[in-house]
Amino acid sequence: MALRSSRNEVPRPPLPWRRRQAAAAAQQAAPAVAPHSLLQLMWLASPALPIGGFSYSEGLEAAISSGWVEGEADAARWLVQQLQLTQARGDMAAIAQALPAWDANDRTRLAALNAWVRETRESSELRLQTEQMGRSLIAWLRNQHAGDDARLESIDWLAAQDASYPLAFSLAAHFSGASARPALLAYTFGWAENMVQAAIKAVPLGQSAGQRILAQLADTIPAAVDHALALPDAQRQAFSPMLAILSAQHENQYSRLFRS
Secondary structure (H helix, E strand, O other): OOOOOOOOOOOOOOOHHHHHHHHHHHHHOOOOOHHHHHHHOOOOOOOOOOHHHHHHHOOOOHHHHHHOOHHHHHHHHHHHHHHHHHHHOOOOHHHHHHHHHHHHHOHHHHHHHHHHHOOOOOOHHHHHHHHHHHHHHHHHHHOOOOOOOOHHHHHHHHHHHHOOOOHHHHHHHHHHHHOOOHHHHHHHHHHHHHHHHHHHHHOOHHHHHHHHHHHHHHHHHHHHHHHHOOOHHHHHHOOOOHHHHEEEEEEEOOOOOOOO
């Protein structure tokens, strides 16, 4: 005979749903983003930020060359999966864990997170990307906070760790005063905009197609952010073998527009 639940018993949802419910409840309880913080996050997400994000495709150009991505539908599917399988479980999770470490000034934790990001780049060009964007964001932060000795000390300390881009972004987000979820939403939308522009140039696609892809990514980003916020250390990962292979092939690709 099959076992039955008690009439009054409410089945427990699976773990991923509990995480999303907890994140949603936390968001509802969180205060609204202050105008100054919101403007800072918009600035950090802007393609006009001079850190070179536009020059990278993160393996997309190689996927196009290899025939994996041939049109709008392929590009949208590729980028949504990259968001869910690599960004949300890796760099976004590292940023989510770095933000409270900045609040606590836990330099040991921050150094460990920065080392993890650098050590988990699976090709030379992906390693160079996070280093170059990290250095550029550090230079931008120095310019923005030139008169603030306390902030300059944190910037210089991170620069001495060979700052990865996710850790440099986490410091900029910490300075904005925003909480973790808005900061991650800004980071991820900035990533999405750069990747869509790469798809428009490399597939190639029209601007309307690019906007449709961006709309799909925008619908997917909140759940990806909540997943990143809920990940503990043991579940943070950077394992995407095909992306690593494509990135390694891209390093020797005969004709290319992008640096990764």
